[in-house]
Each structure stands twice: as structure tokens, then as C-alpha cells.
Amino acid sequence: MTRPLPAMIVVMVLLMIVSVMIGAASFDIFAAGSDPWTTMVLMESRLPRTFSIVLTGAALAVAGMVMQQLVRNKFVGPSSTGTTESAALGLLGITIFVPEAPIWVKMIVASLAAMAGTALFMALIRRLPPREVMLVPIAGMILAGVIGAVVTFIGWQTDLMQYIGTWLMTGEFSGVVAGRYEVLWFAGAAAAASWFAADRFAILGLGEGVARGLGLDPKPVMRLGLVVVSVTSAMVVVSVGMIPFVGLVVPNIVSRVMGDDLRRTLPVVAVSGAVLVLACDILGRILRYPYEIPVGTILGVLGSVVFLILLYRPPRTA
Template identity: 35%
Template structure:
């Protein structure tokens, strides 16, 4: 009797490993850094006064070059301040949206920039403060007070996106009306602050950059340290505690970070809108809601937007220039409307 051999056992080929999302995100971040470097180089090269690229390069590298003063005293500090302020506004907007779970949270729309501006205007009118070193302390105080006020008026721990937006809009309108009144009633304050209130990088110098850089660096570090626990907090306080996060500490860290970032950036550049609102939404389409990736992307791409707007303002109105706050306001509105119409605004 013949024995029928069993059919050969077929061993299924192992499934190919799923591509990890880390590599594409890291590659995208590297491309973003290269884009930022290109825009920074463009900011140094392009100005209200046209200079050949060779002359700019000579002025950047050689102290005895005729263009050294233009490059090192005007364009280079302006570019560095744009890098720092853009990163600060982008990261501040991202952590605020994550904390409040409000896709409209933004240092401008929630009144935080207006609080810093009101404090600086008060200091300029009553004390005569006109330097960035003096303004930065008042700006951070104003930003901290308004951050706490919006959070409390919006309902504290039970705040809803609608209540936070309404509280921020009310405080924003009130504080900017106050700033306008101070400037109209005090001619000296008007002279000191008329370009600053629009949002400008034009008055940047190396002392301004050195004054605000430590505050902005500290704010960025605090925000990055809060990224992982903020991810847990998005699941709710109970789930966050189960994952080892401390909700009260996380909220405190975010408030400190936003105060440092918005206060220092506003003291140096004035209130600039739409950067902190628009960039996190654009970045979230690339990274998803994970703040460990969202914040580094915002820190790189928000300066791209700010410096790009600044270069555009210099080119459009030669031999004068449009202030960067005006350009971001004009560009930001249509861009955000396009983003909303293209797809629903992603919730943080």
C-alpha cells in the first residue's frame, strides 16, 4: 500500500516591516532646517537697499568691507531676531492650542500679545521706558496677567474653546483700545511706539537680540520639556495622572513658557499676529498631534513665515518698507481661510 506523502508545508513569507514614521518626520525636519537656512540667507541678502550678493558676502566676512556696517548692524541682527521671535510665536501658539484644546488659541487672538503691548505702553507713558531691556520685564508681566485672566474668565479647568475665544477677544479689544488711547494722549509714547505697535523687525540691533535671547531660550526649553506630559494631558486629567503626568504642573509649565515667549518676543518686535495661529495648523498636517514633533517643526517653520514676510515687506515698497506685522496680517487671513476651506481645522 502506497503512502501518500503530505503536501509540502508552505511557510508564509514574513510580512515586510512597517515603515516607521520617525524617519519621514526626521527627514521632513531636516528639509525644514534647510529651508530656514535659505530664508535666513535671503533675509541677509535682500533689503530695502539693493546690494550685489558678492558685496553682501564681503560685508559678512570682512570687517574692512564697505558693507560691513549694513550687514552686521542692520541685516544680521534683524535676521537673528526674526529667527528667535518666529520660533517663540510658533511654539507658543502650538502649546496654547494643546493646553486649551482650542484650535483658535493664539497669542494674538487670546489677548496675550495685547497684554504685553498694554504693559509696555503704560511703562513708556508713565516711566519713560524706551529700551528693550526695560520693556521686556513689563511685557512679560502683562503677558502673564492676561494669560491668567483669559484662563480664569474662560472657566479655568472647565474652560471650553468658545469661552476662551470670547474671553480672549474681549480682552484683546479692550487692551488694544487702551494702547491706542495712551499713544494718542501722549505724544512721546506715540513717537516711541508707533512702529512697534504694528509689529516690526526694523529696529533690531545686536543688543536687542542679546537682551531677549535668554528669555526666549528659556521659554523654548520649558515648552519642549512639557511636550510629552501635554500629550498625556490631551487624554484628560485622570488618564494623564495614570500615565505619570501631573496636570497642575503641566499647566504651570505652559503658562511660564507662554509668558516668556510672548513677553520677550512682543517686547522686541511688537505684537505680531497670525504666526502662532497659522503655523501649528500647517505643521499638524505633517506631524499629527504629537507635540514631541509638532514643537520642533513649529520652531523651524514659524521663522520661515516671519522672515519671508519681512523680506516681502522690504521688496514690495522699496526704497521704504512695509512692517512685518502688516505683511503677516495681510497674508495670514487669506492663508487661514484657505486652510479652513480646504479641510476642517484639525483639533489639537
């Protein structure tokens, strides 16, 4: 049996090279060391954009896997449970009351708001019948719609709709340059930290009663999972806007192929998420070259089709 991780890493590296080469500005990459123009384009635009895409895809995919373990449901993700909308609500609040706040303050406020929204979703689904699996994503979408409506209403009243569009409707990387994407490294670090607790997340996914029976205290693991999901979602919203479906479809596809061993599958999930977002961003750049289609639009169409396939095609049984 071939190992998927090395193959996915090769695909990711190839797509990163393609991403660096595509753009409205043409240059000779082999002259990067001697031509100041080429060096500037690479260091200020192409490489930051490519790194931000990889970090976003990997972090969102891992956050989706962690969230699915926390709520024990394969049909949820950060973009469908109110997490990203809560992060936008926190950003909106700090923008209204402290508009001159530095980026790290906005990052903290957005993360706390995303954590509160995720905790609210988890509190709501505890009241649902345990056997009604499909009620969980429906509740998440309703909560996301309510929070999104609150964000839109406040943004309309305060004349901040342009910000709302950037956070919740854009999902694109054309504005990423050096100095405007570095907070995504925090999202990558939060996603990487989840690998060290992969076994605990897997045990928690069996249920709190089973976890306690195996000697695991669920509360610290739950808090760690909330931090991973909220920090990742907040950093992505702050940097590039809402990116849909990555945290939903990638964990499902990988788990169907490789099983539910989180320690083994989390690296594959991260690389697969990066590959998916890279491929969609490249597609969005070449379909109407030299203009761009936002990656959020490409993922919205592709992700909905893949999600419907996953929904109506049950996993194969051994």
C-alpha cells in the same frame, strides 16, 4: 516617508542667506573680511535682523502650540487671546511710572503682565460650555479688544500713542540693529525649554482629569506653559511689535501634516515659524524696493487667508 525637519532647515538657511543679501545698502558679501563697510553692514544690521526674524518666528510658533495645548483649542494663539495686548499694557505702565527703567526691568514687567492676561483668558474660558469650541477664540478676541482699548485710551491720555503704535500695530524689523534685538534670545530660550516638557503638555492637552489619572500634576505644567507664552510674547512686543497669526496657523498646519506628537512636531513648528516670518519679511522688502512693507501687514493678509482655509477645511481623517 520623508522627514520634514531637514528639508525645512535647508529652506530656512536659504531664506536666511537671501535675507542677509537684501537691503537698501549694496555690498560684496565676499569682501566681509577685508572691507570695513561690508563688515559693519553685516554685523550691525543684516545679521541681527535675520537672527531676530528667525527667533521671533520660531518662538511665536512654539508659544502658539503650547497655548493650544493649555486651552485644548486649535483656534487660539498669543496674538488673539489678549497676551500681547497685556504685555503692551505692562510696557505702558512701566513707561509712565518709571520711564528710565532699564530694558531688563521692562522685560520682566511685560512678561508678568502678559502672564496675568493669559491667566485671565484661561479663567474666562473655564466658564464657557465645553462643547462650544468656537466660543473660545471669540472670547479671546473680545478680551484682546478690551485690553487693547484700555492701552489705547491710556496712551492717548498720556501722549504715548507713538509707543502704542510701535508695540501693537507695527510688527516690522527695519529698526533692528545690534544691541536692540538681544532680548529675543530669551524668547528663543523659553520656546526651547518647552521641548523638554513636550510630553507633559501633550498629556495636559487631553484634559486635567485625564492628566491626573495618568499621574501628572496639571498645575506645574500649566505654570510652565504660562511662562513660555508670556515671556515669548513680551519679548517680541518689546523688540519688534505685534506679529499676528504665526502662533495660530503654523501649529495647525504642522499638526495636520504630522499629527499631535509634540516631542516630534515642536522642532518642525519652530523651524516652520521661522521660515514663514523670513519669507514674509523678504516679500515685504522686495515688493516696494527700496521701501519696505511691515512684515506684520504681510502676515495679517496671508495669515487671515490661511486661517479661513483651515477653518472651513476640516482635517483629513485616516
